[in-house]
Amino acid sequence: MSWSADEMMTIAAARALRDGARCFVGIGRPSTAANLARRTHAPDLVLIYESGTIGAKPGTLPLSIGDGVLAETADTVVSVPEIFNYWLQPGRIDVGFLGAAQIDRYGNINTTVIGDDYRSPRVRLPGAGGAPEIAASCREVIVIVKQSPRAFVERVDFVTSVGYGSGPGDRARLGLTGRGPALVITDLGILEPDPETAELTLTQVHPGVDPAQASAATGWPLAIAGTLGTTPAPTAAELAALRELNRQAGPEEAR
């Protein structure tokens, strides 16, 4: 059986979600991974979208964070101030799922601007959305991002969401209650913060990936764990469930 790097990435992200966890989900790949998890090993995963839908159980992949199917299938729909103030801020949510335009060696995320000058950016990105507080307050964060030297940079041009700041101890000094990025899942493998240095370290490669590929796709000298794991290949059931989700959602360019 064959699969794409993209499918491996989504499946690896789905596997990282434990059944019963309360998960703050962004649209796109995080939403695909979370819905895949709910259809495979984690039927009781609680999906929370920043539109205020808690416990959404969409039958098909939503195309926006505020699709009607999320409201119709949710345990409850609350206002946007409530979702951030009552549910996210006090630490009631286990896992926050984030994407990134840039991520650095300490897991800080940029989704704001590319370039050195905020007032005159090379590329203006959408901005923060819910991410800064998701990164601060979820018990842990999973980042899903394709690995490339453009995305994996020594220092992000703009810190939109804090990972480990400039190293160990920064989160505690800043008063951030959540643990920070626990996993960075890419199309090549999985990175985890080193317990001592907080630096993102390659701990796992996907099947068929050479760690040198991951190093080449990283804009800093990538640390590689002494015992490097290999991600188990996607199962037939995982691939079938993912492809069914994508088929129902229509062609990717329409999403």
Place this chain on the structure above:
Amino acid sequence: MGEIAALRDAIADLAFDGATVALEGFTHLIPVAAGQEIIRQGRRDLTLVRMTPDIVYDQMIGAGCARKLVFSWAGNPGVGSLHRFRDAVQNGWPVPLEIEEHSHAGMANRYVAGAAGLPFAVLRGYVGTDLVAQTPNIKPITCPFTGEVLTAVPALNPDVGIVHAQRADRAGNVQMWGITGVHKEVVLASKRSLVTVEEVVDHLDPRPGAMILPHWAITYVAEVPGGAHPSYAMGYSERDNDYYQAWDAISRDRDAFNAWLAGTVMPEVRA
């Protein structure tokens, strides 16, 4: 209060050049028709406020209505960038656009403070981010009880707040359900307000989970069926995902955008 009015008349009375105007709707119930009426009436130098500037703000920015944008996420949801917004920020076209940037939590709390008649809101947020250095409206504040340092953001009290909803009765009481985002907060925080609705009915049947805004908390109600398109009104319409997709090509190019504006928005006459 809660006066039923034609969209054109309500906008003409509410929106003035230089006003601070907030159109809200979190994916759902976005008052797109009202935004396009502001374009048709040629308003200029607006400070536009919105958590998630998407297609309707891209249109208003591209049409030259805005001097400043206060926001937390600017994009075409599920599609990509807002090209008119990017052109304004990166190239000052058609006019330079000043930005004031927040997070969703910050913006939501700014509306809450505005609705509550408080000068600012307190949250755990922004700490360690570069937003703090770029946005003067984000300040640390020390809790007088515990000494903990938190973040303060000032209240938002727009001159005009506009949302879309499912329906109203003839007295101007508004009923809405589904994802209601910051609808209540923006209407209550704004000095004057407009709610566009799918229909005006004789009686509002109670619905589980529905929210009512009483007529005396709203300035105008205008009946605008389909007024949220391409967003949607639960129970009335579906989100038009193809339109969001199509907007990418229209908005990418200045000439294509101007042609779209001249052909689609400007000629429309509403009763």
